[in-house]
Amino acid sequence: MSFVDVVKEDDPTNNVPDTIYSKIGLQLHRRDNHPLGILKNTIYDYFDKSFPGQFVKFDDLCPLVSTKQNFDDVLVPADHVSRSYNDTYYVDSQTVLRCHTSAHQAELLREGHRHFLVIGDVYRRDSIDSTHYPVFHQMEGFRVFSPDDWSGSGMDGTAYAATDLKKTLEGLATHLFGAVEMRWVDTYFPFTNPSFELEIYFQGDWLEVLGCGVTEQEILKSNGRTDHVAWAFGLGLERLAMVLFDIPDIRLFWSNDQRFTSQFSKGKLGVKFKPFSKFPPCYKDMSFWINDEFTENNLCEVVRGIAGDLVEEVKLIDNFTNKKGMTSHCYRIAYRSMERSLTDEEINDMQWNVREEVKSKLRVELR
Numbered sequence: 001m002s003f004v005d006v007v008k009e010d011d012p013t014n015n016v017p018d019t020i021y022s023k024i025g026l027q028l029h030r031r032d033n034h035p036l037g038i039l040k041n042t043i044y045d046y047f048d049k050s051f052p053g054q055f056v057k058f059d060d061l062c063p064l065v066s067t068k069q070n071f072d073d074v075l076v077p078a079d080h081v082s083r084s085y086n087d088t089y090y091v092d093s094q095t096v097l098r099c100h101t102s103a104h105q106a107e108l109l110r111e112g113h114r115h116f117l118v119i120g121d122v123y124r125r126d127s128i129d130s131t132h133y134p135v136f137h138q139m140e141g142f143r144v145f146s147p148d149d150w151s152g153s154g155m156d157g158t159a160y161a162a163t164d165l166k167k168t169l170e171g172l173a174t175h176l177f178g179a180v181e182m183r184w185v186d187t188y189f190p191f192t193n194p195s196f197e198l199e200i201y202f203q204g205d206w207l208e209v210l211g212c213g214v215t216e217q218e219i220l221k222s223n224g225r226t227d228h229v230a231w232a233f234g235l236g237l238e239r240l241a242m243v244l245f246d247i248p249d250i251r252l253f254w255s256n257d258q259r260f261t262s263q264f265s266k267g268k269l270g271v272k273f274k275p276f277s278k279f280p281p282c283y284k285d286m287s288f289w290i291n292d293e294f295t296e297n298n299l300c301e302v303v304r305g306i307a308g309d310l311v312e313e314v315k316l317i318d319n320f321t322n323k324k325g326m327t328s329h330c331y332r333i334a335y336r337s338m339e340r341s342l343t344d345e346e347i348n349d350m351q352w353n354v355r356e357e358v359k360s361k362l363r364v365e366l367r
């Protein structure tokens, strides 16, 4: 099994390290003075204004969900990568830390809701860089239509929902970013068809804002809405907040440093973050012969387990296979604190521990 090296020794179906457990319940999205809370409230304002009294909001649903909720209920295929222990945190074989807020679609439909927003922390095993962190926050939106809604429109239900979806989300993007250029890109999600991504042209780049689409009929049928159609969208709050507030590194969202937290206040979207100081990074390279079970996500878990938020990036800088068929990887680890200068001694200690654990837990051969 590819996850065997990073799971809790006493339970082979659990791959959640303490660094991740310690994030559960922090609920950054419920802090009104935090960039994520400010962004959440701004999106609420848009839906309250556009659909007065219609959208019910859930920002306190438990992130521990069943594999049925996270995958089966939203039609994620049995062999989809997101189900692997390499990509998702399993608490046991039947329970995961949700990897998307779509995990709540089915239960909320069954409870009878027709318009809802779900905001919460989501968890994904991933590589380490300035825009990826194993815990981040998503907002899910869902709207159900009944035949009465589209009957006079001259469109079928799917076309009607897709039109409404695009109009609604273009309005949201304008609400957040002002008059920006936008484009729709066709994509695939297991739970919607057709599926789209919305991109906006912002500060010289096309930025992916969200994924969305017209909900698969099967989801509606299984959850008490036969003959209805619906749309759904999901957006990542950090990605947008980094752009809107000029926040250069995703780890900053977790900072309790006053110099970060004091810069944001309720209702003020888009106040630009002023870096309090830029501390120098320190780079350490590490080469080893990989084995069949090696994955970059497992490596990153080991590094984060030791260095926590002091690791800024883990990057493959060299990679070759020798005549005997052995493959070598060289990774460059960047250590940098957002808050202070690191000493040589503590960096060397961390790197030494990383090397030891990489050797013992991932069973690779250091070079």
Ligand code: PHE
Residues within 6 Å of the ligand: 099, 100, 101, 102, 140, 189, 191, 192, 211, 212, 213, 232, 233, 234, 235
């Ligand atoms: N759940 C998707 C994701 O995490 C986003 C999404 C939500 C797409 C709803 C379509 C509809 O990437």
